[in-house]
Amino acid sequence: MIGEYPKFPEFSRSEISERLVPEIRHWALTNGLIMYPPHPDFSQGAVAPTTLYPTPFPRRSFDQAISVQTLYNALYANIAQDRGEWLSKEIASLAEFDPEFTGRLWNLYVQAKEKGISQKLALGVFRSDYLLDVASLEVKQVEFNTVSVSFGGLSTKVGQLHKFLNDTGRYSGDSGQPFYQDEIPVSDSAFLLAKSLAEAVKHFQTNNSITIVAFIVQKGERNVFDQRILEYNLFEHFGIKSIRLTIHEINSKTHVDPDTSRIYYTPSGEEISVVYFRAGYSPSDFVNEQDWQNRLTLETSYAIKAPNLLTQLAGAKKIQQLLTDESILQSFISDASTRRKLGSSFVKIHPMDNSEAGLNARKLALDNPEMFVLKPQREGGGNNIYKRDIPGFLESIPEQDWSGYILMELIKPEPTTDNIVVKADQFAQEPILSELGIFGYVLFDESTIYLNEYAGWLLRSKSSSSDEGGVAAGFGCVDSVVLY
Ligand code: ADP
Numbered sequence: 001m002i003g004e005y006p007k008f009p010e011f012s013r014s015e016i017s018e019r020l021v022p023e024i025r026h027w028a029l030t031n032g033l034i035m036y037p038p039h040p041d042f043s044q045g046a047v048a049p050t051t052l053y054p055t056p057f058p059r060r061s062f063d064q065a066i067s068v069q070t071l072y073n074a075l076y077a078n079i080a081q082d083r084g085e086w087l088s089k090e091i092a093s094l095a096e097f098d099p100e101f102t103g104r105l106w107n108l109y110v111q112a113k114e115k116g117i118s119q120k121l122a123l124g125v126f127r128s129d130y131l132l133d134v135a136s137l138e139v140k141q142v143e144f145n146t147v148s149v150s151f152g153g154l155s156t157k158v159g160q161l162h163k164f165l166n167d168t169g170r171y172s173g174d175s176g177q178p179f180y181q182d183e184i185p186v187s188d189s190a191f192l193l194a195k196s197l198a199e200a201v202k203h204f205q206t207n208n209s210i211t212i213v214a215f216i217v218q219k220g221e222r223n224v225f226d227q228r229i230l231e232y233n234l235f236e237h238f239g240i241k242s243i244r245l246t247i248h249e250i251n252s253k254t255h256v257d258p259d260t261s262r263i264y265y266t267p268s269g270e271e272i273s274v275v276y277f278r279a280g281y282s283p284s285d286f287v288n289e290q291d292w293q294n295r296l297t298l299e300t301s302y303a304i305k306a307p308n309l310l311t312q313l314a315g316a317k318k319i320q321q322l323l324t325d326e327s328i329l330q331s332f333i334s335d336a337s338t339r340r341k342l343g344s345s346f347v348k349i350h351p352m353d354n355s356e357a358g359l360n361a362r363k364l365a366l367d368n369p370e371m372f373v374l375k376p377q378r379e380g381g382g383n384n385i386y387k388r389d390i391p392g393f394l395e396s397i398p399e400q401d402w403s404g405y406i407l408m409e410l411i412k413p414e415p416t417t418d419n420i421v422v423k424a425d426q427f428a429q430e431p432i433l434s435e436l437g438i439f440g441y442v443l444f445d446e447s448t449i450y451l452n453e454y455a456g457w458l459l460r461s462k463s464s465s466s467d468e469g470g471v472a473a474g475f476g477c478v479d480s481v482v483l484y
């Protein structure tokens with residue numbers, strides 16, 4: 001039991017369905033806490049899956065996660081700066097085990113380097129994800145995301161929703177008083193992530209007084225509104241326009257000046273200063289050779305990429321595993337107390353290669369699979385292999401391919417039993433596990449970090465009976481916290 005956490009309101013099923021669920025729906029539809037439904041009719045949004053109440057989270061652990069974010073930002077910027085080509089070497093060898101994706105991205109980077117990369121600045125927009133370890137009350141890192149981090153927009157909305165329901169007394173029955181006296185913070189991620197793009201625009205060198213930001217998106221994306229929230233914040237607070245393009249559309253809707261490498265949006269002729277990727281992290285985002293070519297065009301253009309290919313590749317799970325090796329971490333961070341702070345958020349991650357450590361891990365994976373999750377070099381959910389599925393999976397693939405995976409100790413969070421998940425026309429009280437994400441951004445070139453900031457947070461919850469947690473994939477919901 002995680003100490004004394006605030007109790008949940010107690011309502012009957014009929015009070016929930018007749019009073020609270022309609023409150024959530026109206027607030028969500030009015031304020032854009034929405035997604036497209038699984039089979040989108042693009043004229044209608046659906047209320048995003050959410051919890052009825054904020055989930056209690058220890059303030060100390062919440063603050064711990066926030067306090068390491070700028071350290072992580074700097075660490076990953078340093079890695080992507082690729083001094084000494086450590087990242088290049090690691091990705092080049094990883095590429096062999098994942099030729100269809102990591103390999104192709106790596107190839108694009110090599111081609112871009114040969115052609116010449118004119119823009120030295122890169123923007124990292126990151127999210128570090130954690131589960132709360134019940135034994136130590138420390139947050140432990142699940143993964144570090146360096147491309148297409150999502151839910152920064154909806155996180156602000158769900159915090160506002162829960163705070164509204166509390167402050168207006170909706171959680172208190174008829175008294176009209178707030179139910180929770182403890183803080184229900186609202187994540188500033190919708191604004192701060194927009195600010196990260198605005199900062200990059202500000203650092204972009206151009207003679208044009210107006211430039212635009214290109215959001216690179218997936219066709220048929222269901223989580224459009226989360227992205228739109230950033231676009232509207234970008235315009236409202238910073239006066240910066242944005243356009244949305246799929247990777248497929250780059251060759252028909254943009255053109256590059258061959259002398260300057262500057263890239264323009266063809267319909268308006270406006271210069272694109274920042275290319276912000278909310279696509280390009282999965283093989284299915286590239287349907288033909290032209291699409292790969294288009295990604296290369298963006299990489300060699302003068303626009304600032306958020307992220308560039310190296311920064312994206314630095315988010316490989318293999319890199320996360322390597323950083324848990326003290327001597328590798330030390331080569332990036334000389335300060336021992338910084339290493340200790342980061343290290344307190346690590347769990348053990350083993351290589352699965354032919355090294356001695358790798359051979360030991362292979363044995364662990366086969367003998368004690370229930371302690372582990374096996375991860376390939378993919379993003380976006382649905383790719384991991386959990387617990388007892390691991391041995392059978394390993395046996396089903398050639399042994400030389402095992403090196404492309406990492407074996408990660410399972411973090412043990414405690415389920416929250418009294419919250420209620422509201423999804424489409426249903427709601428259910430079920431034990432949930434919550435994953436805290438902390439956003440951050442960093443603007444850097446090969447030698448210098450110009451900006452390094454925290455950018456808000458996100459809580460996603462999922463039924464504790466499912467291993468995976470993707471909201472867009474239908475496994476989870478957006479949540480917020482009540483700090484205690
Ligand atoms: P993806 O790139 O697909 O998001 P993740 O590494 O984030 O992959 O894993 C997906 C989900 O699996 C996480 O959201 C979490 O619920 C669960 N998970 C991953 N690693 C661990 C771990 N070490 N301990 C417990 N759960 C984990």
Ligand code: MG
Nearest residue numbers: 129143380381
């Ligand atoms: Mg994840």
